[in-house]
Every structure is written in C-alpha cells, then in structure tokens.
Amino acid sequence: MRTTYIYRAILLLVLCLEASYGQVDPPIFIGDQRELFVDRFLIENLESARLKMHPPIDEGQVFYFDKPWEGAFSAYVTIIHDGEVFRAYYRGVPTAGKDGNEAEVTCYAESRDGIEWHKPSLGIHEVNGVRDTNVILANAAPITHNFSPFLDKNPHAKGSEKFKALGGTSQSGLVAFVSSDGLNWKKLKEEPVFTQGVFDSQNVAFWSEKEKMYVCYFRTWTEGGYKGFRSVSRTTSKDFVHWTDPEPMGFGDKPYEHLYTQQTSPYFRAPHIYLAIGARFMPNRKVVSDEEAALLNVNPKYYNDCSDVVLMSSRGGSGYDREFMESFIRPGVGLQNWVSRSNYPALNVVQTGAHELSIYVNQDYAQPTAHLRRYSLRLDGFASLSAGYEGGEMLTKSFIFKGESLELNFSTSAAGEVRIELTDVEGNALPGFSLEDAQPLIGNEISRKVYWNGSSDVSALAGRPIKMRILLKDADLYAFRFQ
Structure with missing residues (x-):
C-alpha cells in the first residue's frame, strides 16, 4: 500500500511539472467535497448538454413587517x-x-422549522415607549442601517463571540459586533474595523473553511463613482479586526450590472463554493405608472426602478x-412586485426539509404590504448538468x-437515464x-451510489x-460527491 501511495505522489508531481511547461493542465484535487454545476470549474467538454439554472418555487408570505418600528422600509x-x-435579522x-437615521433599528424573528415564524417580545x-419589542439593536445609528450578523464557524472562535456582525455606512465605517446568544450584542471595539468602502447596502462577512480566514463582501462602485455601476469588493482578515x-x-467576460446586494455566503453542503444570490437593480426602468402607484399606496420616491434576483458563485479570490x-427569481405577478428596491433576497440559504432548501426574499417594498417571502428548491438544486431526450x-x-464510492443528486424522466x-x-x-x-x-434521488458490474467501490482509483x-x-x- 505504501508503494502505491508513493507511486501516485510521484505521478502527480510529474503531471504538475508537465503542466508547468504547458504540456497538460494539472489535475484538480476535489477530495470528498460535493461539487455543484453552478460553474464550469470541472468541465472540459460539453456535447449536446448544457448547464441549466432552476428557479425556486414561490411558497408564499412568511411574515409581514407590521410592527410599529418595522414598516414599509424594512430590509437587509x-x-x-x-x-x-x-x-x-432585519432592519x-x-x-x-x-x-x-435614528429611527432605524435591528429586528429579530424566530422559527423552529424555517416555515412558521414568530416575533418574540x-x-x-x-422603542417609542414600548419595552416588549423584537428589537435587538437600537440607538446605534448608522450601524442599524444594515446590521448583518453571521454564525462564526471559526473553530477557534470564543464562546462569547459565537455570533459576529458588521454594520455601518461610509460615515462610520464598518463596526464589528459580537454576541454569545445572537440576541444581546456589544461592540468588539469602538473604532470601525474597516473603512475603505461605500457600505450603503448590506455588507456580509463569514468565516471561510476553505480559505481559513474571515471574508467580507461589501458595496463599492465601478470607475466613475455614482455615475458607474453598483458593484462589489472583498477584504479578508485573520482576526476580524485587521x-x-x-x-x-x-x-470575467460578463457585463457589469447594478448589484444592490450580493449576499455571498458558503453553501453549507459545499462550503468551498460561495453562492451569491443577490439583487440586480435596474435604475430608471419604470414599470409602474403614477396612477398605479397611487392605487398601491407606494411611497412616491420608490417606483421609478425595478429589481430581480440573480445567481452568481465564487470559489474564493477576487x-x-x-x-x-x-433572472434566478423573477418578480411575481402584480405591479406591487415591480417597485424600487423590492425583490431583495435575504442572506443565506437554509435547509427546511429532508429534500428542501429555502431562500427568503424581501417584497412589496415601500408599501403597507411589505413582507418577507419564502422560495423553495431541492437540495443542491440551484443548477444542473442537463440534456434532453436525444441525450448529451x-x-x-x-x-x-x-473516497470509496460516488454518489449523485439527479433526476430523470421515466424514459431517461444517467x-x-x-x-x-x-x-x-x-x-x-x-x-x-x-x-x-x-429516478429522482438526492443521493444514489453509482455501480459498475454490481460494485460501487472506486477506492482503487483514489489518489x-x-x-x-x-x-x-x-x-x-x-x-x-465521492465518499
């Protein structure tokens, strides 16, 4: 066995040396991690097959922003x-x-299944003389404009800092907060930890298992400043302070579009892949007329643009x-879905069933009916390698x-196969x-082993x-995924 591993190590070294001279691409080490079809990272050739995006299913309203301190402009x-x-968590x-502004607070809701939610007192x-609120941060402007927390997966994180968050605008810079329970928060330090950005939307951070550091994605603009495109930059940290x-x-070679939010986070079933399910903003693309806006009772400043949800990915780096x-999620039926700053997705995808993921989207912005909505899709089901009846x-x-076996997440028709x-x-x-x-x-399986001649054992090929x-x-x- 030792001789076999030595041979494989020598073979890999030879292949990498050949690659350095331009003779062959070096092999990609995937180990036993799950691979999705959201990009072409592993694809060498496609023939009569394609990558196909799968829009989530609208599962309806989750809760309204109906508390006196919440309202039509709740977001992020x-x-x-x-x-x-x-x-x-939301503004x-x-x-x-x-x-x-001083009226902005950070609110909290809770659920046992991700489907039925309640707002605890x-x-x-x-807030405004009321003590029994679902507010976890107040009187902290401008931090409460876009306070964005995360569960710290850093194995060396202190228990008192199980949760971390960033919030702030260009006026304040990004200020770091920590919490042991996700409800009671304190500043990590008085001074901002990062100041080189615009920050006028949700700025997200997480501990990257892949990169072994904290990563933050935040709002910037392309060249031309406010005459350019709303875009994204990133910064990294070993300690969440520096x-x-x-x-x-x-x-890549894709055109710029206005990205109001990007919501980049590691996909929990494949944390080496960051999914960015963000809001694409179309300034001055007006769909709702003045008369229609009056009937919807939309704030007059918020129906000259429209937005939808897009899907991007990253494997680290810039x-x-x-x-x-x-569009990953198109605006729904009805003019109330076509106002400015509506259809903004929440940060993070979560599992809400044995075979189900959920994505949440902020809808009916600047209207009395403003609410959070849930969309569902199958596990890993953002996109697929797909072929039709003729095959590919x-x-x-x-x-x-x-690993010792290969498992697939797939679906076929009764006449189809993989x-x-x-x-x-x-x-x-x-x-x-x-x-x-x-x-x-x-069939249609979330996890099915692949067999050759009655055996699923691929361990002889590992390494x-x-x-x-x-x-x-x-x-x-x-x-x-190889397991």
Whole structure:
C-alpha cells in the first residue's frame, strides 16, 4: 500500500511539472467535497448538454413587517440556521429617511422549522415607549442601517463571540459586533474595523473553511463613482479586526450590472463554493405608472426602478462566476412586485426539509404590504448538468478524489437515464468502469451510489488523476460527491 501511495505522489508531481511547461493542465484535487454545476470549474467538454439554472418555487408570505418600528422600509434580512432554531435579522424603519437615521433599528424573528415564524417580545430595547419589542439593536445609528450578523464557524472562535456582525455606512465605517446568544450584542471595539468602502447596502462577512480566514463582501462602485455601476469588493482578515486592502470583484467576460446586494455566503453542503444570490437593480426602468402607484399606496420616491434576483458563485479570490445572466427569481405577478428596491433576497440559504432548501426574499417594498417571502428548491438544486431526450454528455477535467464510492443528486424522466464512465487523463475508459460496465441510473434521488458490474467501490482509483464522462438522456445532474 505504501508503494502505491508513493507511486501516485510521484505521478502527480510529474503531471504538475508537465503542466508547468504547458504540456497538460494539472489535475484538480476535489477530495470528498460535493461539487455543484453552478460553474464550469470541472468541465472540459460539453456535447449536446448544457448547464441549466432552476428557479425556486414561490411558497408564499412568511411574515409581514407590521410592527410599529418595522414598516414599509424594512430590509437587509439575514437568515441563520443555528441548531434547532432559525433566526431572522432585519432592519426596521417605518418611514423613508436618510441612510443611518435614528429611527432605524435591528429586528429579530424566530422559527423552529424555517416555515412558521414568530416575533418574540424580548424586552431588550425600548422603542417609542414600548419595552416588549423584537428589537435587538437600537440607538446605534448608522450601524442599524444594515446590521448583518453571521454564525462564526471559526473553530477557534470564543464562546462569547459565537455570533459576529458588521454594520455601518461610509460615515462610520464598518463596526464589528459580537454576541454569545445572537440576541444581546456589544461592540468588539469602538473604532470601525474597516473603512475603505461605500457600505450603503448590506455588507456580509463569514468565516471561510476553505480559505481559513474571515471574508467580507461589501458595496463599492465601478470607475466613475455614482455615475458607474453598483458593484462589489472583498477584504479578508485573520482576526476580524485587521482587514486587507479591498479587491474589486470581477465578473470575467460578463457585463457589469447594478448589484444592490450580493449576499455571498458558503453553501453549507459545499462550503468551498460561495453562492451569491443577490439583487440586480435596474435604475430608471419604470414599470409602474403614477396612477398605479397611487392605487398601491407606494411611497412616491420608490417606483421609478425595478429589481430581480440573480445567481452568481465564487470559489474564493477576487472573481465571481456569472454562468447565468438570466433572472434566478423573477418578480411575481402584480405591479406591487415591480417597485424600487423590492425583490431583495435575504442572506443565506437554509435547509427546511429532508429534500428542501429555502431562500427568503424581501417584497412589496415601500408599501403597507411589505413582507418577507419564502422560495423553495431541492437540495443542491440551484443548477444542473442537463440534456434532453436525444441525450448529451460531459467530460470533466482531470481530478483527484478520495473516497470509496460516488454518489449523485439527479433526476430523470421515466424514459431517461444517467450513466457514468471513469477514464484516465487521456479520456480512455478504465477497466471495470466503462459505460458498458455502468449501471444506468433512473429516478429522482438526492443521493444514489453509482455501480459498475454490481460494485460501487472506486477506492482503487483514489489518489490518482482521472476524468469522468457523464452521459445523460432526459436528465438533470445537480451534484456529485465521492465518499
């Protein structure tokens, strides 16, 4: 066994040396992590197959922003799944005003399943003479304009700092807060921890398991300042206090669009992939007429633009992948969905069922009916490798895995199927793992092992560079993982 590992290590070294001379791409180490089809990171060739985005299903209203200190201009929601509790944090402000005004508070709601929510009377902060409120931060302007917390996954995080948050505007810089219970918060330090940004929307941070550091994505503008595009930059930190100089996020060869929020966070089933489910803002794209706005009772300043939800991804570094330029969640039926600053997604995707994920979206902004709405999709179901009835296939780049079996998240029609072939780096079928040896997969499964000649054991191939050929007929493959 020791000789086998030494041979594989030497082989990998040779391949990497060849790659350095431009002869071959080095193999990608994927280990046993789950891979999604939100980008082309592992794809070498597609033939009659494509990457297909899957818009979530509208599951209806979750709760209205109906407390006196909440109101029509509530926004910037964060959802955190913490053990048996789902926590929602959001800005409450009943009237339009300047960013960071004293009326802005941070509100809290709670759920046991992510579906039915309630607003507890916490008694932490008094607002307008009322003590029994769901407010967890008040009298802290401009921090409460966009206070955005996260559950710190850093294995070295103190128990008293289980939750962390950033908030603030260009006036204050980003100020860091910490909490042991997610309800009672204190400043980590009086001075802002980061000041090199605009910050006039939700600025999000998290501990990256992949990069082993804190990462923050925040609002900036492209060249031209306010005459350019609302965009995104990122900064990193080892201690949540000292941050690197900002790096503008690129979009490859895709055009700039106004991104009002980006909501970048690690996908919990594949934390090496950051999903950014953000708000695309279309300034001066007016859909609602003055007469229609009056009937909807929309604030006069908030119906000259429209917005929808887009899906982006990143694997770290200063670039997003925008494989899909189309809308991930389109505005719903009815003119109330086409006003300014509506359709802004909450931060984080959470699991709300055995096979279900939920995404939450802020809707009916600047209207008496302002509320949070829930959308659902299957686990890993953001996008898929897809082919129609005539069939198609994909060949991966060379990669190295660890594990003993291969599992797929897939669906087919009754007439469809998925078959997997494992090949060498030249694309030649490996003995015992050819298409002829592969058992067709038919059905709709979140996790199904792949078999060749009655066996799922692939451990003999672990640690060596291989490729994978995937054949599909009327089927979608959402994710795969070696285990």
